Amino acid sequence: MNKRILEEKIFKILMYVSILIVLGSLFIIISLVVANGATSLSIEMITQTPTGGYYLGKSGGILNAIIGSLFLALPATGLAFIISLGIAIYLQRDFTNPSISSFIRLSLDILWGIPSIIYGVFCLSIMMFLGLGASLLAGIIALTLLEIPIITRSMDESIKMVPNGLKETAYSLGSTKFETAYKVVRKQAMPGILAGVLLGLGRGIGDAASILFTAGFTDNIPTSVFDSTAALPTMIFHLFSSPIPGVRQKAYAAALILLVIVLCISIISRFLLRKSSKFILK
Amino acid sequence: MSKKLIGEIETQNLNICYGKHCIIKNVNIKIPARQLTAIIGPSGCGKTTLLKSFNRLLEIRDDVKISGKILVDGNNILRSGLNVSDIRKKMGLLSQKPYPLPMSIYENVAYGIRIHNHIDSKKLENAVNNCLQEAGIWNEIRDRLHDPASGLSLGQQQRLCLARAIAVQPEVLLCDEPTSALDPISAQQIEKLLLKLKKEYTVVLVTHTLRQAKRVADYVIFLYFGEVIEHGPADKVFNNPKHPRTKAYMQGEIS
Numbered sequence: 001m002n003k004r005i006l007e008e009k010i011f012k013i014l015m016y017v018s019i020l021i022v023l024g025s026l027f028i029i030i031s032l033v034v035a036n037g038a039t040s041l042s043i044e045m046i047t048q049t050p051t052g053g054y055y056l057g058k059s060g061g062i063l064n065a066i067i068g069s070l071f072l073a074l075p076a077t078g079l080a081f082i083i084s085l086g087i088a089i090y091l092q093r094d095f096t097n098p099s100i101s102s103f104i105r106l107s108l109d110i111l112w113g114i115p116s117i118i119y120g121v122f123c124l125s126i127m128m129f130l131g132l133g134a135s136l137l138a139g140i141i142a143l144t145l146l147e148i149p150i151i152t153r154s155m156d157e158s159i160k161m162v163p164n165g166l167k168e169t170a171y172s173l174g175s176t177k178f179e180t181a182y183k184v185v186r187k188q189a190m191p192g193i194l195a196g197v198l199l200g201l202g203r204g205i206g207d208a209a210s211i212l213f214t215a216g217f218t219d220n221i222p223t224s225v226f227d228s229t230a231a232l233p234t235m236i237f238h239l240f241s242s243p244i245p246g247v248r249q250k251a252y253a254a255a256l257i258l259l260v261i262v263l264c265i266s267i268i269s270r271f272l273l274r275k276s277s278k279f280i281l282k
Numbered sequence: 283m284s285k286k287l288i289g290e291i292e293t294q295n296l297n298i299c300y301g302k303h304c305i306i307k308n309v310n311i312k313i314p315a316r317q318l319t320a321i322i323g324p325s326g327c328g329k330t331t332l333l334k335s336f337n338r339l340l341e342i343r344d345d346v347k348i349s350g351k352i353l354v355d356g357n358n359i360l361r362s363g364l365n366v367s368d369i370r371k372k373m374g375l376l377s378q379k380p381y382p383l384p385m386s387i388y389e390n391v392a393y394g395i396r397i398h399n400h401i402d403s404k405k406l407e408n409a410v411n412n413c414l415q416e417a418g419i420w421n422e423i424r425d426r427l428h429d430p431a432s433g434l435s436l437g438q439q440q441r442l443c444l445a446r447a448i449a450v451q452p453e454v455l456l457c458d459e460p461t462s463a464l465d466p467i468s469a470q471q472i473e474k475l476l477l478k479l480k481k482e483y484t485v486v487l488v489t490h491t492l493r494q495a496k497r498v499a500d501y502v503i504f505l506y507f508g509e510v511i512e513h514g515p516a517d518k519v520f521n522n523p524k525h526p527r528t529k530a531y532m533q534g535e536i537s
C-alpha cells in the first residue's frame with residue numbers, strides 16, 4: 001500500500017481512538033454518578049443539613065455543602081473576574097511593553113500549573129499568621145487565587161484576538177485607552193471573556209484541595225464570612241471516606257448534585273454567550 | 283457669516299522611522315483646507331504611514347519615531363503635552379477595510395458623539411440620523427438601526443464608518459484607500475460622498491488608482507519610497523508633471 005495512504009489510515013485510527021477514550025470516560029463517569037447517585041438522592045438531601053448520625057447512615061442532608069459551595073465559588077469567581085479583567089487588559093500592547101507582559105504571562109502559566117493543594121497550604125499559612133481560623137473568607141481567597149490565572153489567561157487570549165484595525169478605529173474617534181479597552185475591545189472579546197469566567201468557575205466549584213484547610217468543614221450553614229463551611233467537593237471526600245456502604249452511596253448523590261449545578265451554570269452562560277456575540281465582528 | 287477656512291495641514295521636515303527603518307523622509311508639504319488632496323504612489327512607499335501620522339495614530343506602537351513638525355491650522359500637533367484625544371477628534375479616519383464597532387448601527391454613530399459630549403437622547407438621536415443621512419446610508423438602514431453593524435454589506439459598512447467619522451465633527455477626513463475593498467458601485471458612492479464632503483472638510487485621500495485620483499483630486503502629492511517627488515494642483519501634476527519619475531508613474535512604468 002502507498003505510504004501516504006497508510007499514514008492517513010493510522011492517523012485516522014489514532015483520532016478515533018482518542019475521541020473514543022474521551023467520550024467513553026465521560027459517558028462512564030456520568031452514568032456511574034447518575035446510576036449510583038439517583039438511587040440515594042432524596043428531597044431531604046437537598047433540604048436538610050446533616051444530623052448527628054448522618055455520617056453513620058442516619059437521616060439528614062447536605063444542604064450545608066450545597067450552600068457552602070455556592071457561597072465559596074460565586075464570590076470567588078466574581079472577585080477573580082474583576083482582578084483578571086484588570087490584569088488581562090493591562091497585558092495588552094497598548095498598556096504594557098511586550099517584555100513585561102510576556103514575563104507576567106509566564107508567571108500566570110506557572111501559577112496555573114501549581115496544584116490546588118499548594119494554594120490551600122499557602123492561604124492556611126497566611127491565615128495562621130493573621131490569627132484567622134478556617135473560614136468562608138479564607139476559602140474564597142484560596143479559590144480566587146486558584147481561578148485568577150485560568151481566567152486571566154483565557155481573557156488575555158481572547159483580547160489579543162481583537163483586530164488591530166478595530167482598536168485604531170476607536171482611537172481615531174478620539175477614545176482614550178480606557179474607553180477603547182472597556183467600550184470597544186471588551187465588547188468584541190466578550191464571548192472569550194465569558195468562556196474564561198466559566199472555566200474558572202468550573203475549576204473553583206469542583207476543587208476540594210484548596211478549600212480543605214481554608215474553609216474547613218462543618219455541618220452548619222455559614223452565617224458570616226468568618227464561619228467555616230462545608231462544600232460539595234469536601235463533602236464528597238468525607239462521605240467517600242466512610243466505611244459504611246450506604247454513606248458512600250450518598251457521595252454519588254452529592255456528586256450528582258454538583259454535576260447538575262455545573263450543568264445549570266453552563267446553560268446560563270451559553271445563553272449569555274449567545275447574547276454577547278450578537279454584535280461582535282466575525 | 284462666512285466660515286473661516288480650517289483644516290489645513292502642513293508638514294515641516296517630517297521624518298518617520300519604524301525602529302531603524304526610516305519610511306518617511308524629510309517630507310515638506312502643504313495640504314490645502316476644504317479641498318480633496320490625493321496622495322498617490324507605489325505600494326509600500328509610506329502613504330498609510332504618512333496619513334496615520336496626521337492623527338497621531340502611529341504612536342500606539344512603541345517603536346515609531348517621528349521628528350519634524352505637523353502643523354494643523356498652524357499648531358504643531360506633535361508638540362508634547364497635547365491631548366491626543368482632541369487631535370484625533372479633529373481628524374476622522376476611514377480605513378481600507380471598514381471596522382464597525384461591535385455594537386448596533388445606531389450605537390456606532392452615537393459612540394463618538396457620546397464620548398465627546400454630554401447631550402440628551404433626543405439631540406443625540408437627531409445628530410445620529412443627520413450623520414447617517416449625510417453619509418448616504420439612511421434610507422437603507424432606517425428601520426434596522428438597532429441591528430448589529432457587522433451584518434451590513436461591506437459598502438454599507440464603509441458608509442457607516444464615514445457617518446461615524448463625521449459624527450465627531452472633525453475638520454479633516456483622512457481616507458486610506460477607502461474604496462479598494464469595495465465593489466464598483468459602492469466605490470462610486472463613497473467617491474461621490476467624498477466630493478460632497480470636501481465642501482465642509484479637508485479630505486486627504488490615499489489611493490492606488492490613478493484614475494480615481496484624476497476623477498476627484500484638487501491637489502496631488504506623489505510619494506515615492508518615502509519622499510515627496512512632486513506635489514501641486516491636480517491638473518498641473520497630471521497634465522504637466524515636472525519630475526521624470528512622476529511622468530513614469532503616470533504612464534504606468536512604475537507601480
Ligand SMILES: Nc1ncnc2c1ncn2[C@@H]1O[C@H](COP(=O)(O)OP(=O)(O)OP(=O)(O)O)[C@@H](O)[C@H]1O
Binds near residue numbers: 300303325329330
Ligand atoms: N508597523 C510597522 N513596522 C515596521 N515597518 C512597517 C510598519 N508598517 C509599515 N511598515 C513598512 O513601512 C513601509 C511603508 O508602509 P505603508 O503601509 O505606509 O505603505 P503604503 O504606501 O500605505 O503601501 P500600500 O499602498 O501597499 O498600502 C513598508 O515598507 C512597510 O513594510
Ligand SMILES: [Mg+2]
Binds near residue numbers: 329330331458
Ligand atoms: Mg497603505
